Amino acid sequence: MGINIGICETEAKNALCRELRSTVVRVHIDDPTGFEDLVQYEDVVDLKTAKKAVGDWEAFIKRNRINEETDAVYMSKVKKDEDIALLAPLAKKVCTGWVPMEGVPEDRKKDLMAVASKDDIITGWDQLEFDEMNEMCAKCPLSWDKGRGCIGAFGPNNSKLPEIAAKYGCTITASAPRSAELHIIFSPDDAEKLLREIVVLKEALPKEGKVYVNRYKGPVERMEAVAKISVAERCGWFFF
Structure with a gap:
């Protein structure tokens, strides 16, 4: 899958x-106990x-435009009045x-947030269409990856850049695989250190060979862009 970098x-x-990302629109809970008055029910x-x-x-x-692979009939999806009248008496309330x-x-x-898992939290951002997301990313001043957003590729899992970085004492860059594995969040102060590492790496890569300059120019530029954003915005960043 490779390693990526984001803010x-x-x-x-x-x-x-x-x-939008900070606004939680809805959450899913496995056990509704204590939240019976808040949880949604569906007539099924x-x-x-x-x-x-x-x-x-x-x-x-x-005629009701229902997916043929549906596992049940959800009354909220039934469109025709005659079908609603037919099925409504047969429906049972099911906790969603x-x-x-x-x-x-x-x-x-x-x-609610304490019992909901991270994957069961829907924010305002999650409700946008992909085209809307892309449009917003393109306009965002934090979209450091050439207007494509604030997440970009660091490199494959077998990238030699961390190994080269370790050779020249660039500890943050060298830690990328392990940091991604441990989900470490770096600080703006770490970003300032990374900017110093970028200077070292730009001088070191030509010494390692032209092939490494060509191969790792992109990842180094992306790390530099992330670090500058982190310092300017005082926000965290991470490998993943």
């Missing part, structure tokens, strides 16, 4: 996505019951586990 956008005051008809009730299943999913965060008191938000 902590929510710490950067000028990041256009900061507010099991597949066997629904197929028996509607008769012509193919016609039903076509999702909790909309708008209007939830702060103390209960904290409780």
